[in-house]
Amino acid sequence: MPGSTNIDAGENFARLLVQYDRAVFRYILTFVGRHADAEEILQRVATVLWQKFSEYDPTRSFLPWAQRVAYFEVLKFRTEAARNRLIFREDVLEALADTRETLNPVLESQKLALRECLGKITPDDAELLRRRYCDAETIAALAAEKGRSPKSFYRRLDRLRDLIADCIERRMGSVGPTSAAD
Amino acid sequence: MSKIDEARERELFRQLVDGSLSADEFSAVEQRLLSDPGFRERYIRAIDIEAGLYEAFNFPGTFSTTVTRKKSPIEVFLMVAACATVLFGFVGWLFWMSGAPNPNAAASLLPRLKPVAIVTQLHQVAENPASPLEIGMKIRPGLLNVATGQVQFEFFNGAQINVEGPAELHIQSVDKATLISGKVAVRIPPGARGFVLNTPNAAVVDLGTEFAVFVDKQGTSEVHVADGEVAVSLLGNDGNTLKSLRITEGMSVRVNRKPAGLERIDAPSVTLPGLQAQIATPLRVNEDYVRSIRASRPAIYWRFEKLVDGRVPNEISPRWSGTIHAAPDDPSAIVVHDGMARFTPSEKPHRLEPDDTIPGFNHESFTLEFWASLDNFHWASLVAVVPQPTAEIEDAVARNRHMTLIELPYNSSFVCSPGSFRFLYRHPPGNSGGTNLFSDGDCSPGLWHHLVAIKTPGRIKLFLNGKLVRHFAETSACDEDPYRLLVGGLDEGLCDRQLSGAITEFAVYLRALEDEEIKIHYRAMTANRSPN
Secondary structure (H helix, E strand, O other): OOOOOOHHHHHHHHHHHHHHHHHHHHHHHHHHOOHHHHHHHHHHHHHHHHHOHHHOOOOOOHHHHHHHHHHHHHHHHHHHHOOOOOOOOHHHHHHHHHHHHHHHHHHHHHHHHHHHHHOOOOHHHHHHHHHHHHOOOHHHHHHHHHOOOHHHHHHHHHHHHHHHHHHHHHHOHHHOOOOOOO | OOHHHHHHHHHHHHHHHHOOOOHHHHHHHHHHHHHOHHHHHHHHHHHHHHHHHHHHHHOHHHOOOOOOOOOOHHHHHHHHHHHHHHHOOHHHHHHHHHOOOOOOHHHHHOOOOOOOEEEEEEEOOOOOOOOOOOOOOEEOOEEEEEOOOEEEEEEOOOOEEEEEEEEEEEEEEOOEEEEEEEEEEEEOOHHHOOOEEEOOOEEEEEOOOEEEEEEOOOOOEEEEEEEOEEEEEEEOOOOOEEEEEEEEOOOEEEEEOOOOEEEEEOOOOOOOOOOOOOOOOOOOOOHHHHHHHHHOOOOEEEOOOOOEOOEEOEOOOOOOOEEEEOOOOOOOOEEEEOOEEEEOOOOOOOEEEEOOOEOOOOOOOEEEEEEEEEOOOOOEEEEEEEEOOOOOOOOHHHHOOEEEEEEEOOOOOOOOOOOOOEEEEEEEEEOOOOEEEEOOOOOOOOOOEEEEEEEEOOEEEEEEOOEEEEEEEOOOOOOOOOEEEEEOOOOOOOOOOOOOEEEEEEEEEOOOOOHHHHHHHHHHHHOOOOOO
16 A cells, blocks of 8 residues: 555545454454553554555455454564563464454443443542553552552452453343353 | 352453463463363453453543543554645655554654544533543544434534434544444534545535534435535545535435435435534622622723623723724624623624723733633634724724734644634734743633733733643833723724624733732632533
8 A cells, every 4th residue: 555645545544443443452452461562563553454455355344354464463563572571372362363253242242231331330430440541550649649558449449340340241141151161 | 160269260360461470370371271261261251341441441432422532552643644644745654654664653753642622512411430521521533422412512623513322423633524323413614614524435525514414323324404515425435436416505315325326315314413502601600709809909890790871881990991892783793791791703893892091001010811701613812902003004904903912713823732722912012923822722612711811021921710821931021002902803993803702700900910819719700610
C-alpha cells in the first residue's frame, strides 16, 4: 500500500481499524498477558496491516485477517523480548490460539456479561477499578486520600475482581460449562 | 474445582498479568497450559475479562455510553495519518511510516489525541457508575455505544449530532463519523459545511443542512433530510462512491446492501430523532452571590431582572444603565428576561452598551466579570472595550478599534484549543496586535461559565469558573481616555461575531479583583449545587 495515492483506502482502513482495534488487543493480550506489551504489539500490527492492506479481501471479515497478522507479530515480539521477560513458548502460543478460536462465542457472551456486571458496581468500586486499570500507581494515592493502607485497597481490588468474575459466571449460567474442566 | 482452588487459580492469572510470577512459576503455568485444556480455557477467559476491564476503564466508549478515552496507540496511529494528510501528504507519510525503523515513532510524535467534540445534552441515558457520562464531557475519536436514551454532542467545528440508543457510532475526526447501527440526527451550520457521516455502505456528505440517518442491524441505511441538501453515496468495495444521489428537504432515500443500490422512499421506516434545542436555562443566582458582588464594589452591575424605562438598570448607581441597541424591526436580537440577556444573531448590528462612556476605565486596573452561556460553537464576541470613535474616521471598520475583547474564537487563525475563551488586551487600541490569553477548550455549549478578565499595569489574567487559567506578565499601558463597553457584538456598525447565547450577572470594576475575591464569588454561586 505504501506509494498508493488512494486516500479513500486510507480512510477505509482507518474505519476498519477503529472498529476492530480493541478486539485485536484482546486477542493479543491472550498471548502476552501484560497490557503494555499488548498495546505495543497492537501498534506494530496496525502498521503491518496498513502495509498489507492491498492484500485484504474486502468481501471477507477484517478481524480474522487482522488476528492472523497479530499472531505473527506476537511471535516476532517473542523473539525480540523473550530474553528479558517471561513470554510463552511457541507451542504454548499455538495451543492458546487454537483454543481461543473455539471459545469465540463464549468470549462474546462473557463480554456482554461483563458489561452488565460493570453496570451494577458502586461509584467507589468503579473509581478503584479505574485507578487500577488506568494507572496502577494511583491506588496508593487513593489509599492516602481515604486514610487507609494501600494493602487494604489491593485486597478490596482482588475481592472486587472476584465478585465481577462470579457475576459473569452467574450471568453466563445459560451458556453452560465450556469444558470438562469444571 | 473447589472454591479454594478457584481462588488460587484466579490469583495465579492476576500475577501473570501483573508480571509478578517467578520464572519457575511461569514455566509451571506453561506446562499446565499445554497439558490441561480446561486450565487453558479458564486462562483465556480470565485474560479476556482482564482485557475487558482494561478496555472499560481506558476506552469506556467501547463498553457503554461513556466516551472519554485515554490515549491508544491505534488512535495515535490514525491521528498521525490525519495530520500527515494535511501537512505532508498521505503518501509521503505512508512512505515514511513504512520505512520507520522504530514502530513507536508515530506514537512519540503525538502524545495524546485531542478531543473533537463535547457532550451537550443527555436524555434518559442509563447511568453507569463504571463509566459516567456528563454534559460538558469531551469526546475523543473512538467508538461510542449508546444503549438507551439520547446523547447529543457538538463537534468543535460546530456540527451537532444527536445519537439515539441503541446505536454504535465511530467518531473519526472533527468532521467525520461512521454510524455502524442505530439512529442519529445531524445539524451542520455553515461553518462546518462538508461534514461527512458514513454508514457501513454509504456516505452522507453535508451540503449545509440538517438530516437524520438510520442503519439497521443488516447494515441497510436510510437518510432523511429535514432541511437543506445532502449528497448520499453508495460505496463500493473499494470505499469509493459507486452511485450517488442528491436529496433535499423532506426527501428520503434507502441505501440497500443486497442488491446494492440507492432507492428513493416516501418516508423512513422508523421514527428518526431530531436535534435538541440548545437554549440556555436561567442561571440560578442566590443572594450570597449578589451580596459578594456588591461587597466587591463594582462600578456597573447588571442583573437583568427587569428593564426600567427600557434599560437594564445598574444596581450600583444611576449611571451606566444598559441600553439595547437593535433595529426596531429586529426585536428578538437582544431580549432581557428570566434574569439574563439573550442574544440572537441577525443580519443587523446590535449590542448592549452602557448609556455613557466610562472615564478612567484604563486609568490603572480594571476587571470584567460575568456569566455566559453559548448556544453552540461559533465566533462569539462576549464583551468588547473600545475607545470613543474619532470623528474624522468615516470607515466603520477603521473606526472600530479594540482595547479589550472577551470572546469565543471559532474557525480562526489563532493557535488554541477549540472551544477556548479568549481575553485580548491591546494598547493602544487598534485592529490587530496585543496580547491574548486563552482558556483550554473549556467552553461547553448550553452550560453557564463564570468569566473574569483582569488587567493591571503589570499583568493580565483570565479566570474561568473561579480558577486562574492563564496570566501573562507585561507592562500594560494606561491612559485617561473614556471607553465604551459593547456586549454581545464586536463593533458598533457591523454584524461580525454576534453572540448566540446569554449573558447575566455582568459586573465592571475599576480596579483589579483579588484572586480570593473571585473564588468567593464563584463559591457563593456554586455552594452545594451546580449553577447549571
